[in-house]
Each structure stands twice: as C-alpha cells, then as structure tokens.
Amino acid sequence: xxxxxxxxxAILVNxxxxxxxxxxxxxxxxxxxxxxxxxxxxIVFGTIICLLTFTMLFTGRLENILGPxxxxxxxxxxxxxxxxxxxxxxTNFITLWLGYxxxxxxxxxxxxxxxxxxxxxWFENRKGFxxxxxxxxxxxxxxxxxFISQMFLNRGWDVMSIFKIIGIIFGIVILICAIIIKxxxxxxxxxxxxxxxxxxxxxxxxxxxxxxxxGLGTFPGLMILGNxxxxxxxFGYKSSIAxxxxxxxxxxxxxxxxxxxxxxxxxxxxxxxxxxxxxxLSSLLLLAGDMTGWFVFLAVIMFAGIxxxxxxxxxxSQVADEYGHENFGMIYPVVILVHGITALFAAPIGGYxxxxxxxxxxxxxxxxxxGLICLTCFSLVYRRERxxx
Numbered sequence: 029x030x031x032x033x034x035x036x037x038a039i040l041v042n043x044x045x046x047x048x049x050x051x052x053x054x055x056x057x058x059x060x061x062x063x064x065x066x067x068x069x070x071i072v073f074g075t076i077i078c079l080l081t082f083t084m085l086f087t088g089r090l091e092n093i094l095g096p097x098x099x100x101x102x103x104x105x106x107x108x109x110x111x112x113x114x115x116x117x118x119t120n121f122i123t124l125w126l127g128y129x130x131x132x133x134x135x136x137x138x139x140x141x142x143x144x145x146x147x148x149x150w151f152e153n154r155k156g157f158x159x160x161x162x163x164x165x166x167x168x169x170x171x172x173x174x175f176i177s178q179m180f181l182n183r184g185w186d187v188m189s190i191f192k193i194i195g196i197i198f199g200i201v202i203l204i205c206a207i208i209i210k211x212x213x214x215x216x217x218x219x220x221x222x223x224x225x226x227x228x229x230x231x232x233x234x235x236x237x238x239x240x241x242x243g244l245g246t247f248p249g250l251m252i253l254g255n256x257x258x259x260x261x262x263f264g265y266k267s268s269i270a271x272x273x274x275x276x277x278x279x280x281x282x283x284x285x286x287x288x289x290x291x292x293x294x295x296x297x298x299x300x301x302x303x304x305x306x307x308x309l310s311s312l313l314l315l316a317g318d319m320t321g322w323f324v325f326l327a328v329i330m331f332a333g334i335x336x337x338x339x340x341x342x343x344x345s346q347v348a349d350e351y352g353h354e355n356f357g358m359i360y361p362v363v364i365l366v367h368g369i370t371a372l373f374a375a376p377i378g379g380y381x382x383x384x385x386x387x388x389x390x391x392x393x394x395x396x397x398x399g400l401i402c403l404t405c406f407s408l409v410y411r412r413e414r415x416x417x
Contacts, residue, residue: 035158035161035162037205038143038165039165040201040202041100041139041201041209042162042163043166043169044107045169046165046168046170046278047172047173049169049277050171050173050177051073051254052257052270053173053181053257053274054191056258057187058187062118063119066379066380066382067379067383069379071375071376073129074254075129075371075372076371078368078371079130080134080136081137081368082133082368083134083137085362087141088361096143096209097207097209097210098206099142100202100206101203104200104205104206105199105203106134106135107198107199108196109131110130110135110195111192111195112127113127113131114188114191115127115189115195144162144163146210147159149212163282163341167279167282167285168279171275171278175271177190180193224355229351237405245304245308245399245402246370246371246374247398247399248332248395249335249339250371250374250375252277252378253375255375255378255391256274256277256329257270257271258382262386263388269322272326273325276333277329278333279330280330280333280337283334284333285338286341287338291338304342305403308332308335308336309403311331311335312332312393312399315328316393343364344360344364378395
C-alpha cells in the first residue's frame with residue numbers, strides 16, 4: 029500500500045538524520061590527525077542540536093506552505109552540502125563547524141518534524157505504531173553509521189574521505205525518499221485557534237521551571253552522546269567497545285523514546301520525568317565510580333540512553349498536558365529550544381574538562397550535580413507551584 033511506502037521512506041530519511049548521534053566515533057580521529065582539541069569537536073556537536081531545535085521554530089509552518097516533498101529535498105541538498113564541506117575542512121575548524129555543525133543542524137530541522145507530521149497523517153488510526161517506527165529509524169541511524177565508519181577507519185580510511193562518502197550516500201537516499209513522501213490525497217492543513225497568549229505564559233514561574241528542567245534534564249545525555257567514544261577510550265576500553273557503546277546508547281535512546289511515549293498513556297508526564305531524571309542520576313554515579321568491567325560500562329551507557337530518549341519524548345507530552353493540544357505548536361518550540369541551547373554547553377564542557385585534566389570523571393560528576401539540581405527543582409518547585417496556583 030501507498031502509506032507503507034511512505035513509512036519506509038520516512039524511516040530511511042530518519043536513519044540518515046540520526047547519524048549525528050554517532051559523532052563521537054570521529055572525535056579521536058579529528059584530535060589525533062587534524063590537531064583539533066576535544067572541546068572544538070564538541071562545539072560542533074552542540075551546534076547541530078542547537079540549530080536543529082532553532083530551525084524547528086519555523087519549519088512547522090513552512091511545511092504547510094512548501095509541502096513535505098520540497099522540505100525533504102531541501103534537507104537532502106543541505107545534508108550533502110554539510111558532509112561534503114566537512115570532508116574538505118581538513119584542519120580548518122570554521123569550515124568543519126559550518127559544514128557539520130551549522131548546515132547539518134538546519135538540515136535536520138527541515139525534515140525531522142515534517143516526516144513525523146506526514147506519517148501521522150497517513151496513519152491516523154495507528155499513530156503510535158507509525159511514529160514509533162520512524163523514531164526507531166532515527167535511533168538506529170547512529171548504530172549503522174558508527175559500525176560502518178569504524179570499519180572504514182580500521183581499514184585506514186581518512187575521516188575526511190568518510191565524511192565525503194556519507195554526504196553522497198545520505199544525500200542520494202534522502203532525495204530518492206523525497207520523491208515518495210507526500211501528504212495523503214485530500215489532506216488540507218487545519219487552522220488551530222490558540223487559547224493562551226505569551227504574556228500570560230511568561231508571568232508564571234511554572235513555565236520557566238518547565239523550560240529550565242528540560243535543559244538541565246537533558247544535559248547529562250548530551251554530554252555523554254557527544255563524548256562517548258573518547259570517554260570509553262579514557263576508561264581504558266578498546267575502540268570495539270567504544271563502537272558498541274555508541275550503538276547501545278543509540279538503541280537505548282530509541283527504546284526510551286518509544287517506551288516514554290507508551291508510558292504517557294498510563295502515567296502523568298511529570299511522574300515519568302522524575303523517574304527518568306533518577307535513572308540518569310544513577311547512571312552518572314555508576315559511570316563516575318570504579319566500574320568492574322566493560323559489561324557494566326555498556327549497561328550503564330544504555331540506561332543513560334534510555335533516560336535521555338525518554339526525556340526528549342516526554343517534553344511534548346508534558347507541554348500538551350500543561351497547556352493543551354491547541355497551544356502545543358506555540359509553546360513546544362520555545363521549550364525544546366532550551367534543550368538546544370543546553371547542547372551548546374553540555375558536550376563542550378565535557379570536552380574542555382578532558383582537554384585540561386585528561387579525565388572525564390569531573391565532567392561526569394558535574395553532570396550528576398546538574399541532574400540533582402534538576403530533580404530538586406522539578407520535584408519541589410514545579411509540583412509545589414502546581415498545588416498553589
């Protein structure tokens with residue numbers, strides 16, 4: 029059927045986009061062969077996430093004007109441009125940052141929400157199934173790219189050449205998928221009337237606590253995702269364990285997103301968020317301690333991925349619960365933007381501490397402290413304000 033062709037195409041697009049979570053596979057190569065420091069590599073990763081969320085402020089409305097096909101074509105061209113520019117960057121940090129950081133972030137912002145919106149239109153009666161499949165593709169993109177990239181690196185390929193190949197393959201795949209993806213026949217965008225104004229939102233401390241805890245809650249996951257391969261190597265593990273860790277955190281990210289969405293039907297979003305923060309804190313404490321072996325390390329990393337993925341999917345649920353579905357499109361982009369701004373600091377802080385002290389343990393402890401602050405703010409201030417409002 030036509031809708032399953034669209035679903036497969038959407039999954040393939042998201043596999044290409046989800047490759048950004050394999051970024052840490054390239055970090056040691058960039059540091060060793062091109063003279064970058066770890067902080068610089070993490071600025072690139074943080075920029076991707078930040079511009080992804082910033083672009084989402086506009087692409088929802090833009091998709092209603094241009095249509096999904098043109099949006100995905102733009103994404104494909106930008107992805108090709110970004111990886112190609114990164115492949116020609118060499119020792120030039122600005123080129124690497126503009127290519128892999130800025131352009132890739134904008135490219136993903138053009139397609140991510142668009143793909144999910146189209147799939148929900150095709151599968152109105154099975155939205156959970158369809159969105160779960162598409163989100164799974166986003167998570168498994170990092171699994172696929174990390175294994176393939178490490179295979180090429182083991183065979184002596186230069187990281188710049190790998191960037192160029194990825195750009196060509198991803199660009200072609202996304203452009204082909206753009207031919208398939210379109211809205212269902214008879215679809216027309218509906219105008220939703222909002223029932224709240226920004227001036228009323230910004231007067232309530234509850235909004236700021238929600239936005240701030242969104243940033244603080246995703247800080248640990250962002251720091252680990254950007255630095256994972258060098259973290260594994262700094263702990264004394266081989267590259268094969270580092271690649272497996274990247275795959276497991278990506279799988280955990282996917283499981284967290286799917287399970288988090290399913291849990292929303294049974295539990296309050298605020299309760300789920302509290303549980304996820306506690307899981308993240310536990311993972312960080314274990315990671316900062318003296319672990320007994322690689323198996324424990326991989327298990328902790330996977331749980332870190334689950335908590336991060338669950339946190340990301342919990343954000344829209346909590347916004348919808350708090351402000352209503354009719355106001356979701358106005359408030360969600362602002363809240364998720366705080367997550368993007370956090371990305372500019374989370375991964376680079378981890379990289380900077382490693383550059384300075386040759387260990388990630390202080391950075392992990394800082395992330396744990398931030399997670400504890402998040403848990404305190406959310407559990408006490410947010411819930412108390414809800415009772416007394």
